[in-house]
Amino acid sequence: MELDEMKMAWETLNQHLQRESAISLAMYTDHKLTAVRSRLRPLFIGQLLQLFFGLCFVLLAVALWSTRPTAVSVIVAGVVVHVYGIACIVAAAAVMGGISRIDYAGSVLEIQEKLARVRHSYIVGGIVGGLTWWFLWIPILMVLLGLVHVNLYAHAPSVIWGGTAVGVVGLAGMLWLYAHSRKPGRERLRRFVDEAVVGRSLQRAQAQLDEVRQFAQEQA
Amino acid sequence: MHEQRGAQFEALLQSHQGIVFKVANTYCWRHDDRADLAQEIVAQLWRAWPRYDPARPFTTWMYRIALNVAISFVRKEVRRRETSVPFDETVHDVASAGGDPAAGHRLQRLQAFIERQAPLDRALLLLYLEDRSQKEIADILGITATNVSTKINRLKQKIRAEI
Numbered sequence: 001m002e003l004d005e006m007k008m009a010w011e012t013l014n015q016h017l018q019r020e021s022a023i024s025l026a027m028y029t030d031h032k033l034t035a036v037r038s039r040l041r042p043l044f045i046g047q048l049l050q051l052f053f054g055l056c057f058v059l060l061a062v063a064l065w066s067t068r069p070t071a072v073s074v075i076v077a078g079v080v081v082h083v084y085g086i087a088c089i090v091a092a093a094a095v096m097g098g099i100s101r102i103d104y105a106g107s108v109l110e111i112q113e114k115l116a117r118v119r120h121s122y123i124v125g126g127i128v129g130g131l132t133w134w135f136l137w138i139p140i141l142m143v144l145l146g147l148v149h150v151n152l153y154a155h156a157p158s159v160i161w162g163g164t165a166v167g168v169v170g171l172a173g174m175l176w177l178y179a180h181s182r183k184p185g186r187e188r189l190r191r192f193v194d195e196a197v198v199g200r201s202l203q204r205a206q207a208q209l210d211e212v213r214q215f216a217q218e219q220a
Numbered sequence: 221m222h223e224q225r226g227a228q229f230e231a232l233l234q235s236h237q238g239i240v241f242k243v244a245n246t247y248c249w250r251h252d253d254r255a256d257l258a259q260e261i262v263a264q265l266w267r268a269w270p271r272y273d274p275a276r277p278f279t280t281w282m283y284r285i286a287l288n289v290a291i292s293f294v295r296k297e298v299r300r301r302e303t304s305v306p307f308d309e310t311v312h313d314v315a316s317a318g319g320d321p322a323a324g325h326r327l328q329r330l331q332a333f334i335e336r337q338a339p340l341d342r343a344l345l346l347l348y349l350e351d352r353s354q355k356e357i358a359d360i361l362g363i364t365a366t367n368v369s370t371k372i373n374r375l376k377q378k379i380r381a382e383i
Contacts, residue, residue, distance in 0.1 A: 006379060009330045010349040012323065014242050104288045105268050105281055107362025108343055111288045208295065215340045216363055 050092035057085025064143050073153035077142035095122050116208040134167035229269050243286040246346045247294050257293050261286045283360045291339040
């Protein structure tokens with residue numbers, strides 16, 4: 001097909017689709033925005049849940065501070081839980097703020113890169129946040145026991161050291177598996193790790209970023 | 221004042237509604253998806269309208285928003301459906317060509333070609349088919365005019381080779 005024919009076909013195609021679709025823009029009044037907002041709701045609810053989650057950790061730490069703990073180990077555990085809670089809140093607020101600040105009137109590449117970057121950071125944040133649970137359960141347990149004035153480190157240090165060792169081994173094992181799967185000739189393992197550990201969403205987010213950058217840089 | 225701005229928006233939207241339809245047609249082949257996308261584009265246009273600078277061309281502003289919404293919409297849909305669906309005229313809302321089999325075949329080949337393109341390339345193809353100037357395409361996409369020229373030459377070669 002020659003280019004002129006293609007342009008004619010393009011016009012015909014649009015005329016047909018427009019007539020057959022019978023989409024009326026007159027329908028789009030303010031209340032139609034509600035439908036669009038409802039589609040954005042899952043992301044919004046996800047961020048609200050994270051805010052709530054972070055708030056729970058902060059409240060747990062505050063409850064511990066109200067008991068005026070004196071043991072250094074309990075105080076350190078409280079600080080860790082408090083910081084984690086604040087980090088959850090800040091991360092959720094940053095994603096919500098980042099998305100709401102995106103002005104779709106920017107150039108296509110600029111906006112698509114921003115969206116891909118927000119998504120990428122969100123997913124990486126989720127993975128890092130998830131991995132911390134190899135260790136995070138220890139300070140949480142210490143804080144919960146600290147609320148009833150029990151110092152876990154004083155009574156059962158083996159739980160803490162044993163848990164930390166398990167966390168180190170588990171995390172190191174995951175990192176080793178990830179590095180091992182990247183070596184040439186291990187495509188099946190790589191696919192398994194990508195789907196089970198890294199997640200397809202991160203791959204897609206990375207692919208989108210790469211696509212945008214490649215489109216911007218491509219020259220003759 | 222608010223009503224006046226609203227009326228102004230409606231008038232501009234009516235006179236440039238073809239942009240909304242064409243972008244929706246480029247990114248969605250199913251009737252329901254097209255309607256959803258068109259709705260989302262207009263909603264974003266309306267939301268961005270208070271920040272529109274009248275010193276800048278309205279069509280450039282409109283294309284930017286419409287294409288950004290469409291590309292995000294397509295990516296969300298791909299995530300939702302997990303895999304992209306290959307072109308299949310039995311499930312696509314293929315336009316007919318008024319009983320002319322040759323013209324109908326051309327339309328199908330064109331639709332299939334458009335759908336094979338990545339979202340950003342599809343934006344370039346749409347703007348090229350709409351006879352937009354290289355400067356305007358560069359402004360809408362956010363790349364240099366030289367890059368636009370290179371990409372259009374490649375696109376022309378691809379069209380000749382594949383259609």
